[in-house]
Amino acid sequence: MTYQEVHSMSQKKALAFLTKAGVCPTSKSMSFVCWKCKKDMQKNGSVFRCQNRSCSQRPRLTAPRVAFTPLFGFASNGTDIDYAMLLRTCFTVGAKLSNDSAIQMLRMPGQSLSSVEHKVDDFYTKIKVALAYAETKYSRSVQFKDEIVEPDSGRMGVAKTPSQKIHLGRTLVLKGRFTKQWIAKALPNTVSKPGRGMGAESRAEVDQPIKDAMGAGTLGAPDGGRAFHGALRDAGKSSLHGVNHMKKVFTPVTRVLKSSLDARTRQMMEKKCKSRGSKEPAVAQTKLYFKVAAGDNSAENTVGCIKKVMRRMGNLGRTRSKGLQKNVQAMAAAALHRQCGLDRVLAALKEYRLDCSKGIVQMSPKDAFLHEKCEWYLIKFLEGAVDVIGAAGSATGMSVDLEAEPQQQVGADLAPGRVHDEAKLAPLGRLDLCTGGVGALPPEE
Numbered sequence: 001m002t003y004q005e006v007h008s009m010s011q012k013k014a015l016a017f018l019t020k021a022g023v024c025p026t027s028k029s030m031s032f033v034c035w036k037c038k039k040d041m042q043k044n045g046s047v048f049r050c051q052n053r054s055c056s057q058r059p060r061l062t063a064p065r066v067a068f069t070p071l072f073g074f075a076s077n078g079t080d081i082d083y084a085m086l087l088r089t090c091f092t093v094g095a096k097l098s099n100d101s102a103i104q105m106l107r108m109p110g111q112s113l114s115s116v117e118h119k120v121d122d123f124y125t126k127i128k129v130a131l132a133y134a135e136t137k138y139s140r141s142v143q144f145k146d147e148i149v150e151p152d153s154g155r156m157g158v159a160k161t162p163s164q165k166i167h168l169g170r171t172l173v174l175k176g177r178f179t180k181q182w183i184a185k186a187l188p189n190t191v192s193k194p195g196r197g198m199g200a201e202s203r204a205e206v207d208q209p210i211k212d213a214m215g216a217g218t219l220g221a222p223d224g225g226r227a228f229h230g231a232l233r234d235a236g237k238s239s240l241h242g243v244n245h246m247k248k249v250f251t252p253v254t255r256v257l258k259s260s261l262d263a264r265t266r267q268m269m270e271k272k273c274k275s276r277g278s279k280e281p282a283v284a285q286t287k288l289y290f291k292v293a294a295g296d297n298s299a300e301n302t303v304g305c306i307k308k309v310m311r312r313m314g315n316l317g318r319t320r321s322k323g324l325q326k327n328v329q330a331m332a333a334a335a336l337h338r339q340c341g342l343d344r345v346l347a348a349l350k351e352y353r354l355d356c357s358k359g360i361v362q363m364s365p366k367d368a369f370l371h372e373k374c375e376w377y378l379i380k381f382l383e384g385a386v387d388v389i390g391a392a393g394s395a396t397g398m399s400v401d402l403e404a405e406p407q408q409q410v411g412a413d414l415a416p417g418r419v420h421d422e423a424k425l426a427p428l429g430r431l432d433l434c435t436g437g438v439g440a441l442p443p444e445e
C-alpha cells in the first residue's frame with residue numbers, strides 16, 4: 001500500500017480497509033468480555049452490557065464498532081469518526097515519522113495546523129500503546145535455545161528536579177549471538193542524585209526476564225552488570241566473563257570451563273567449533289575449555305537502534321512526563337525497529353483490540369490507551385507480580401508529582417526498592433555506560 005493510495009481514501013473506504021485489517025471489528029465478529037468480571041457481555045441494541053449479577057461494576061460498552069481502537073475518543077465525545085485520518089496516521093507511524101513531520105503530511109485542504117496537531121498527537125499516543133503491547137507480548141513469548149545470549153540495557157530520557165534525576169524509558173535487550181534474534185523489555189524508572197548516571201540494572205528487574213528467556217543450551221554473555229551474572233547463576237546458566245564496560249575491560253576472547261556447562265550447552269558449543277562453509281568457527285576448544293569472543297556488543301547495538309527510532313520520532317531526551325510515557329515510546333520504537341510499515345502498525349492495533357475485547361487485557365475502553373495504565377503489562381510482570389499478560393486486572397497509576405513528594409516516597413512509587421545512592425553503588429566509571437558509546441543520549445544542554 002502506497003501513501004498515495006492511503007491518502008486518497010474516503011471515510012467509507014478507510015473503514016472498509018481498517019475492518020479488513022482487523023483494526024475495527026466486523027458487525028458479525030463483535031463480541032466482548034467484561035473487563036471487570038471477565039464474563040461475556042450481552043448485546044442490547046447498539047450497546048453491549050455486562051449482565052452478570054455478581055459483577056461489581058456491570059459496565060456498559062457504547063460504540064462497540066470502535067471500542068479498543070484509537071477511534072473510541074471520537075465516539076465518546078460525539079464527533080464524526082475520522083477513519084481516513086487514523087489510517088493515514090498509521091502510515092506515518094509505520095514510516096517512523098515524528099509527530100511534527102506527520103502533521104505537515106496529514107493536513108487536508110481547509111484544516112488548520114493546530115487542529116491536525118491535536119489529532120495526530122492523540123493518534124500517535126494511542127498507536128504507540130498498541131505497538132508497545134504487541135512488542136511486550138512478542139518478547140515474552142520468545143525463549144532462546146542453543147545460543148549465547150547477550151543482555152544490555154539503556155535509557156531513553158531523563159527528567160530532572162533540583163534534588164534528583166529520574167531515568168526514564170529504561171529498556172532491556174537480550175540478543176542471541178548466532179541467530180541475531182532479540183527481545184526487548186521495559187524496565188521501571190530509577191532515581192538518582194543530579195549529575196549521576198542511571199546506575200546498573202537490579203536483580204529484581206532482570207531475574208525474571210533472564211529466567212524466562214534463557215532456554216535449554218544457552219549461555220549468557222553480559223557486560224559488567226553484576227545483576228546479570230547473578231541472575232544467570234540463579235537461573236542455572238553459565239556466563240562468559242571478560243567484558244566490563246564500566247571497568248573498561250574489553251577482553252576480546254574469553255574461555256569457559258567445559259565441565260561447568262550442562263550437556264546441552266556443551267553440545268551447542270561443540271557444534272559451533274566446526275566451521276560451516278567458508279565461515280570461521282565461532283568457538284575454539286582445548287581439552288578443558290571453550291574459547292569464544294567475550295562480547296560483540298550486539299545487544300548494545302540493538303539498544304542503539306531503538307534509540308535511533310526514538311530520535312527519529314522525536315521521543316528521545318528530556319521530557320516533562322515522569323511516568324511511563326518513555327517506556328511506551330521505547331517499546332513502540334522497538335516494535336518498529338523489528339518491523340516497520342503500515343502492516344505492522346495495523347497488526348498491532350488488531351492484536352490489542354482483540355486482547356482487550358477478550359479480556360486478556362482487562363481495561364475499560366477509556367483506560368486502554370492511557371500510558372499510566374500500561375504499567376501492569378509493561379513493568380509489573382518483571383517483578384513477578386504478574387504471571388501472564390492479563391493476570392492482573394488493574395494497574396496503579398504511576399503519575400507522580402515529583403516536586404511535591406518526598407524522595408523516599410517517589411522512589412517507592414516509581415520503582416520499589418530502587419532509590420539508591422549512586423555514589424555507594426558505583427565507585428568508578430558507572431557514568432560511562434550511559435553517557436558514552438553507541439546507545440548514548442545526546443549531551444544534555
Ligand SMILES: [Zn+2]
Nearest residue numbers: 034037050055
Ligand atoms: Zn462484569
